Amino acid sequence: MLKKVLIANRGEIAVRIIRACHELGLDTVAVYSDVDRAALHVRRAGEAYPIGPAPAGESYLRADKIIDVALASGADAIHPGYGFLSERAAFAEAVAAAGLAFVGPPPAAIRTMGDKVRSRQAMIAAGVPVVPGTDAGLSDDEAVRRAPEIGFPLLVKASAGGGGKGMRRVDGPEAVPAAIEAARREAAKAFGDDTIYLERLVDEARHVEVQVLADAFGNVIHLGERECSLQRRHQKVVEECPSPAMTPALRAAMGAAAVAAARAVSYVSAGTVEFLVDKDGAFYFLEMNTRLQVEHPVTELVTGVDLVKQMLRIAGGRRLRLTQDDIEWNGHAIECRINAEDPYHNFMPSTGRITGVLEPTGPGVRVDSAIYEGAEVGLHYDPLLAKLIVWGPNRADAILRMRRALEEYRIVGVKTSIPLHQKIMNTTQFIAGTYDTAYLESAFRMQPDEGRDLERAAAIVATLLAHHHRGEVINRLAPAGGPSEWKLYGRRTGMRQG
Amino acid sequence: MEYIATVDGRDYTIAIDRAGEATVDDVVHAVDLRAIGGTQLYSLIVDHRSFEVFVERRAAVYDVMIRGDLFVIDVEEARLRQLKAMGGQAHPDHDASAIAAPMPGLVVKVLVEPGQAVDAGQGIVILEAMKMENEIRCPTRGVVRSLNVTAGQTVNLGDLLATIES
Numbered sequence: 143m144l145k146k147v148l149i150a151n152r153g154e155i156a157v158r159i160i161r162a163c164h165e166l167g168l169d170t171v172a173v174y175s176d177v178d179r180a181a182l183h184v185r186r187a188g189e190a191y192p193i194g195p196a197p198a199g200e201s202y203l204r205a206d207k208i209i210d211v212a213l214a215s216g217a218d219a220i221h222p223g224y225g226f227l228s229e230r231a232a233f234a235e236a237v238a239a240a241g242l243a244f245v246g247p248p249p250a251a252i253r254t255m256g257d258k259v260r261s262r263q264a265m266i267a268a269g270v271p272v273v274p275g276t277d278a279g280l281s282d283d284e285a286v287r288r289a290p291e292i293g294f295p296l297l298v299k300a301s302a303g304g305g306g307k308g309m310r311r312v313d314g315p316e317a318v319p320a321a322i323e324a325a326r327r328e329a330a331k332a333f334g335d336d337t338i339y340l341e342r343l344v345d346e347a348r349h350v351e352v353q354v355l356a357d358a359f360g361n362v363i364h365l366g367e368r369e370c371s372l373q374r375r376h377q378k379v380v381e382e383c384p385s386p387a388m389t390p391a392l393r394a395a396m397g398a399a400a401v402a403a404a405r406a407v408s409y410v411s412a413g414t415v416e417f418l419v420d421k422d423g424a425f426y427f428l429e430m431n432t433r434l435q436v437e438h439p440v441t442e443l444v445t446g447v448d449l450v451k452q453m454l455r456i457a458g459g460r461r462l463r464l465t466q467d468d469i470e471w472n473g474h475a476i477e478c479r480i481n482a483e484d485p486y487h488n489f490m491p492s493t494g495r496i497t498g499v500l501e502p503t504g505p506g507v508r509v510d511s512a513i514y515e516g517a518e519v520g521l522h523y524d525p526l527l528a529k530l531i532v533w534g535p536n537r538a539d540a541i542l543r544m545r546r547a548l549e550e551y552r553i554v555g556v557k558t559s560i561p562l563h564q565k566i567m568n569t570t571q572f573i574a575g576t577y578d579t580a581y582l583e584s585a586f587r588m589q590p591d592e593g594r595d596l597e598r599a600a601a602i603v604a605t606l607l608a609h610h611h612r613g614e615v616i617n618r619l620a621p622a623g624g625p626s627e628w629k630l631y632g633r634r635t636g637m638r639q640g
Numbered sequence: 641m642e643y644i645a646t647v648d649g650r651d652y653t654i655a656i657d658r659a660g661e662a663t664v665d666d667v668v669h670a671v672d673l674r675a676i677g678g679t680q681l682y683s684l685i686v687d688h689r690s691f692e693v694f695v696e697r698r699a700a701v702y703d704v705m706i707r708g709d710l711f712v713i714d715v716e717e718a719r720l721r722q723l724k725a726m727g728g729q730a731h732p733d734h735d736a737s738a739i740a741a742p743m744p745g746l747v748v749k750v751l752v753e754p755g756q757a758v759d760a761g762q763g764i765v766i767l768e769a770m771k772m773e774n775e776i777r778c779p780t781r782g783v784v785r786s787l788n789v790t791a792g793q794t795v796n797l798g799d800l801l802a803t804i805e806s
Binding site: 375482486487488489490491492493497498521523524525548549552554555560561562563564565588590596597598599600601602603604605606607608609611612 | 641643645647648650652654656662664669671673676677678680681682684686689691692693694695697700702704705706707708709710711713715717742743744745769770772774775777
């Protein structure tokens with residue numbers, strides 16, 4: 143088993159990993175950039191070492207410095223977290239070459255799954271369903287002939303394409319020739335290359351991913367799915383487990399496909415196989431994330447398995463003690479990602495000093511966070527401040543609990559996405575579980591709820607404050623004499639901030 | 641003292657004469673407002689109903705957030721409103737024409753040209769910060785009078801990006 147683990151990350155995930163290490167009795171080593179000296183992961187770890195200036199390229203992405211720190215501190219393993227170096231095969235190789243354990247998969251698995259073409263071929267060979275499509279370079283005749291076997295609706299796509307150029311949707315066989323011609327013409331004009339291929343269009347798709355765990359002895363199990371269809375700019379916003387679209391049969395089929403995908407690349411450690419699921423329950427491999435996921439806690443709350451501890455045990459050479467039959471799914475969990483951004487102003491990033499934090503507590507609530515009063519939120523790293531995760535015996539209870547927890551959560555000093563989540567939890571699409579990957583960006587709006595109670599209360603607050611501010615002005619203009627009536631008013635209502 | 645608080649085009653006439661009372665559209669409410677540790681978070685009790693609210697003040701405009709709903713509230717003294725009505729002079733909006741950088745960042749792209757007609761909500765520049773591209777949008781319909789930045793330039797919070805003539 144391992145003794146000391148270096149965490150090559152920052153923010154909430156570094157804190158999360160440190161917690162797992164400490165619960166396992168492992169020593170921890172943090173690394174930090176110049177702006178992170180006071181960060182929570184530095185304060186929580188047993189040891190901490192500076193590794194360079196704020197830009198990630200000069201600190202958290204410096205594989206050489208991080209490995210040097212690991213060796214100097216006597217660590218025997220490196221956990222990369224997510225992002226940064228977590229999916230770089232060369233880093234995993236360098237860690238192993240330094241005689242350290244990499245808390246993650248073998249480099250070859252990272253490399254294969256990180257390559258769109260090679261991973262697709264590996265999945266086809268393993269019998270894992272992929273989005274039906276052809277290779278590039280079809281002639282017009284071939285394209286017409288093969289379109290029906292791909293299935294409709296499909297997309298004619300330009301190999302050199304991007305930004306929707308050279309792409310045509312086709313809903314039936316009769317429309318294929320015209321679409322090919324249009325796509326070729328557009329692609330030739332835009333990219334100077336009219337090579338095309340066909341791909342099935344997965345309409346009203348949901349993004350559902352399956353968690354797997356594998357040890358170095360060939361044991362692979364799955365821990366069920368996470369529903370991640372609520373996205374903005376391809377970033378997940380809310381995740382839940384189980385998926386509202388799931389049936390036991392579909393879970394078994396997707397679980398088996400995910401296990402086959404992991405076996406196909408001799409996977410070891412925790413990993414996630416992402417699928418698109420269409421409205422008829424057909425599913426297609428998208429990609430495999432060869433690391434711990436941001437949204438791993440929803441799986442932990444529903445299965446009771448601590449994924450980070452499992453990763454550490456596996457990296458220490460232990461055999462997986464869990465079998466597939468041990469995995470049971472109990473109740474429902476939802477995660478909201480709390481970002482430093484302003485949902486009322488086009489999700490503009492919000493920076494500044496956090497002057498107050500009051501985290502939700504109480505039954506069924508988990509907060510994975512790295513913020514504290516006095517923390518500076520800067521522009522160097524991603525805007526994730528914290529993750530709020532709740533568990534309930536069923537989905538309805540989990541939603542009600544999430545609403546309650548969001549209402550308790552107070553972060554003062556920067557704008558956050560908490561209001562966005564409050565709105566999402568009140569939409570009929572979320573409550574009914576009928577959303578797809580397009581919903582948040584197409585149909586969702588930040589609009590006040592009906593009813594004027596809150597509006598009237600807000601008007602009263604603004605007016606009392608305006609009245610108070612007016613009083614301050616008068617005080618300054620007329621300093622003579624005793625306390626003015628405005629000052630007394632302020633005192634009586636306790637509004638003076640001193 | 642009588643005020644008119646305007647929210648989304650709706651006027652509330654609110655009189656504050658005695659501590660602990662506010663008369664909203666002729667109905668008297670018991671009110672108690674307390675700051676919680678600073679100038680942004682407040683606890684409000686109106687007729688024994690309890691609310692926690694975030695407030696941000698921008699001159700006479702208050703952004704008030706309650707239970708995830710944001711209300712932008714313009715507060716004006718009732719007698720000033722009356723004076724203005726008699727003068728027939730609309731209050732000019734001083735800041736409407738200046739678009740300032742809402743955060744420090746890198747100007748990735750400028751989306752408009754001087755002299756171009758723009759609509760409210762139209763993108764003016766793309767500013768990169770926190771590894772994300774953010775479109776800075778035009779708050780008002782008008783014509784681009786000046787562009788004060790070019791692509792590749794870094795800007796600080798509050799730097800002038802462009803001015804729009806209504």
